[in-house]
Amino acid sequence: MSGSPLAQPHHDGSDLYVPELPAELGDETTVLLRVPKASAADAVTLRYVRDGEPQIARAEVDRETGSDVWWRATFPVWNVGTPYRWLLSGGDFGYAWLNALGLQSFDVPDADDFIATPGPGGPDWHLESVVYQVFPDRFASSGREVAPPDWAIPRKWDELPTGRGPQTPFEWFGGDLRGIEERLDHLTSLGVNVLYLTPVFPAGSTHRYDATTFDAVDPLPGGDDAIVSLVAAAHARGMRVLGDLTTNHVVSGHEWFEAARADHSPSVGSSSSTTCTSTATRAGGVFRRCRSSTTGPRSCASACTPARPRSFAAGSSSRTTSTGGASTSRT
Numbered sequence: 001m002s003g004s005p006l007a008q009p010h011h012d013g014s015d016l017y018v019p020e021l022p023a024e025l026g027d028e029t030t031v032l033l034r035v036p037k038a039s040a041a042d043a044v045t046l047r048y049v050r051d052g053e054p055q056i057a058r059a060e061v062d063r064e065t066g067s068d069v070w071w072r073a074t075f076p077v078w079n080v081g082t083p084y085r086w087l088l089s090g091g092d093f094g095y096a097w098l099n100a101l102g103l104q105s106f107d108v109p110d111a112d113d114f115i116a117t118p119g120p121g122g123p124d125w126h127l128e129s130v131v132y133q134v135f136p137d138r139f140a141s142s143g144r145e146v147a148p149p150d151w152a153i154p155r156k157w158d159e160l161p162t163g164r165g166p167q168t169p170f171e172w173f174g175g176d177l178r179g180i181e182e183r184l185d186h187l188t189s190l191g192v193n194v195l196y197l198t199p200v201f202p203a204g205s206t207h208r209y210d211a212t213t214f215d216a217v218d219p220l221p222g223g224d225d226a227i228v229s230l231v232a233a234a235h236a237r238g239m240r241v242l243g244d245l246t247t248n249h250v251v252s253g254h255e256w257f258e259a260a261r262a263d264h265s266p267s268v269g270s271s272s273s274t275t276c277t278s279t280a281t282r283a284g285g286v287f288r289r290c291r292s293s294t295t296g297p298r299s300c301a302s303a304c305t306p307a308r309p310r311s312f313a314a315g316s317s318s319r320t321t322s323t324g325g326a327s328t329s330r331t
Contacts, residue, residue: 007036007038007039008036008039008102009034009035009036009039009086009098009103010033011031011033011034011114016032017031017032017033017034018030018031018032018116019032020074021118021119022076022077022117022118022119023118023119024118024119025077025078025080025118026076026077026078027076027077027118028074028076029074029075029076029077029116030072030073030074031046031072031073031074031075031084031114032062032070033070033072033073033086033098034068034070035068035069035070035071036067036068036069037064037067037069038067039091039093040069040091040092041069041071041088041089041090041092041093042089042090042091043058043059043090044058044059044073044086044087044089045057045058045059045073045086045087045089046058046059046073046075046085046086046087047084047085047087048082048083048084048116049079049082049083049084049110049113050076050078051079055075057074057075058073059072059073059086060072060073071086073086077118081115081116082116083110083113083114083115084114084116085097085099085108085110085113085114086098086099088103099112099113099114100113100114125240126194129193129194129240130190130191130193130194131192131194131195131196131242132187132192132194132195132196133196133197133198134180134195134196134197134198135175136175136176136177136179136180136197136198136221137172137173137174137175137206137207137221138161138173138175139175139179140175140180140182140183141173141174141175141176142176142178142179142181144174144176144178144222146220148172148174149172149220151170151204151205152170152171152206153167153170153171153172154174155171155172155173157173157174159173161173169205169207170205171206172206173206176220176222177200177217177221177222177227177230178222178226178229178230180197180230181226181230181233184233184234184237184239185237187239188237188239193238193239194240194242195234195239195240195241195242196243196244197241197242197244198244199211199243199245200217200218200221200227200243201214201217202216202217202219203218203251204251204253209246209249210249210250210251211246211250211251212250212251212253212254212255213254213255214247
């Protein structure tokens with residue numbers, strides 16, 4: 001099998017390789033895999049996940065050209081995001097997976113699978129967007145005088161953050177929304193046309209993934225008036241603004257969590273059960289997430305299981321790009 005990229009099997013999310021999109025959940029999608037004849041496979045199988053369980057769809061040859069063999073597989077998109085990857089066997093491959101990272105000669109986890117979703121995907125404007133992600137506490141400060149909250153560990157603006165450690169979520173540098181607004185012209189000069197903000201809701205950390213409410217913007221970086229002003233200034237420059245809304249995990253003091261803990265009424269068919277809102281609580285810098293529901297006379301707090309801690313140091317990257325640069329977004 002040649003090491004040239006042109007001689008490697010290929011699949012992506014373009015119309016050429018996904019000719020039939022599912023319109024809604026439960027519909028089938030058809031996907032294609034191109035395998036160069038220079039590195040042939042005896043058989044191709046597609047592995048997909050339905051409700052957390054792996055399933056198999058056998059691929060068939062769709063067509064052949066002078067240089068490639070195109071394999072076709074069809075499977076149902078039962079979940080909003082359905083992971084899938086290809087298994088090539090025999091021929092020059094022996095046994096190899098193809099996922100979004102490329103060809104792998106060993107077993108791989110689902111994390112880097114291709115994803116099938118119903119509907120046409122994101123808006124057309126996103127395909128032409130240059131997205132700049134900002135972590136408000138670390139990007140820029142307008143110099144506002146504001147007292148640090150009790151949970152904060154104040155840092156000077158030019159100090160280096162800890163990076164990873166118990167203090168990481170609480171290191172407060174004082175960046176704010178007005179500081180972002182004051183630097184929109186700089187972002188425009190970079191070609192940025194979408195500003196992506198990490199959470200800005202009231203919380204007990206600088207990353208604010210432990211929100212206490214989604215009804216207002218945290219006063220610490222400027223509050224509601226500051227976000228209104230920032231969005232208006234961005235729109236005046238033809239720039240869209242996206243926010244990170246983390247409704248699947250909140251802090252134990254969030255009103256949803258408190259309401260769930262206060263509701264001890266039994267559910268239908270059970271003499272004692274408590275329904276818990278999906279949430280998270282901070283303990284020593286480690287986040288604990290509650291299961292979506294528990295049975296028995298116990299509260300959400302006792303049903304929590306450990307989860308990996310989050311840390312956001314200056315310059316760290318997330319879904320789109322780091323706080324220090326711009327990148328063209330892709331779907």
